[in-house]
Amino acid sequence: MARFKVVDNVRIQLTDAEEAELDAQAVAYEAGAFDRDIADLREKRTRLLTKTDWHGLSDITMSAAMTQYRQELRDLPSGLTTVDEVKAVVWPTKPA
Amino acid sequence: MILGSPTYIATHTASSATSIEITSNIDSTYDTYMLVMTDMKPESTVGQKFGFNTDHAGTSYNNPHCSTNIMWSYNDDDSGADFSQGAGVLSDNSTTPVEMGHGVGNTSYAIQPGIFYIFDPSTATTETQYMWHITGYYATGDGTFGCWNNAKENGAGTISKIKFTAAGGSALFSGTIDMYGVS
Numbered sequence: 001m002a003r004f005k006v007v008d009n010v011r012i013q014l015t016d017a018e019e020a021e022l023d024a025q026a027v028a029y030e031a032g033a034f035d036r037d038i039a040d041l042r043e044k045r046t047r048l049l050t051k052t053d054w055h056g057l058s059d060i061t062m063s064a065a066m067t068q069y070r071q072e073l074r075d076l077p078s079g080l081t082t083v084d085e086v087k088a089v090v091w092p093t094k095p096a
Numbered sequence: 097m098i099l100g101s102p103t104y105i106a107t108h109t110a111s112s113a114t115s116i117e118i119t120s121n122i123d124s125t126y127d128t129y130m131l132v133m134t135d136m137k138p139e140s141t142v143g144q145k146f147g148f149n150t151d152h153a154g155t156s157y158n159n160p161h162c163s164t165n166i167m168w169s170y171n172d173d174d175s176g177a178d179f180s181q182g183a184g185v186l187s188d189n190s191t192t193p194v195e196m197g198h199g200v201g202n203t204s205y206a207i208q209p210g211i212f213y214i215f216d217p218s219t220a221t222t223e224t225q226y227m228w229h230i231t232g233y234y235a236t237g238d239g240t241f242g243c244w245n246n247a248k249e250n251g252a253g254t255i256s257k258i259k260f261t262a263a264g265g266s267a268l269f270s271g272t273i274d275m276y277g278v279s
């Protein structure tokens with residue numbers, strides 16, 4: 001099916017070269033899906049770790065539950081190899 | 097927030113399009129251009145992020161940019177409050193678009209409206225700057241997200257063309273962009 005772009009509010013059918021370029025971009029984008037998703041997961045994981053960093057201060061004893069929570073966060077990306085696996089991740093619950 | 101008197105220039109409307117390209121009226125008439133985006137909506141299954149790229153004399157839309165953002169979100173199930181700085185992105189001589197949103201999703205009710213500014217596009221001795229404020233449906237958390245973003249050209253020069261795309265530049269989308277000059 002032909003695709004179109006809008007240039008200065010005029011709808012224009014893509015040329016064969018533009019179609020080929022977009023097809024290549026779509027393939028490349030799909031190929032990067034796992035990398036994008038795992039990067040988002042790591043970013044969120046790091047934020048959650050940062051929020052509990054203060055439990056590691058020298059004048060505070062970290063609870064076993066908090067130690068386990070933080071370790072589960074660190075381990076979360078391990079072994080994930082597909083987009084579906086990343087989307088199905090179950091995040092650990094932060095101890096009260 | 098831009099103070100001054102916005103002057104309406106043109107409306108650009110897309111329906112099942114791969115891009116909206118604005119190739120006229122970005123010139124020295126105004127120091128700042130304001131693009132009001134409404135109903136920006138991905139239409140294909142991979143359409144989860146909008147982006148832009150710029151050009152001047154050519155039509156390659158491969159200018160290098162540097163960009164970053166802060167983003168916040170909350171989920172429909174009353175959970176997931178989040179606030180973060182997005183990783184900075186260097187788009188170096190690439191047709192890869194500068195990302196504008198954050199996982200807008202393509203469900204039937206998902207849109208990504210926002211306001212986009214172009215600063216000093218016609219000053220040859222400075223780097224053109226961009227700033228945009230986007231809100232939208234957050235697919236990852238089934239909720240809402242907002243973000244403030246900024247970007248600049250990596251190199252001084254004039255800009256006369258801008259191209260908006262979805263999902264890495266290849267996805268179909270619909271939407272309307274109202275263009276204003278600000279004096």
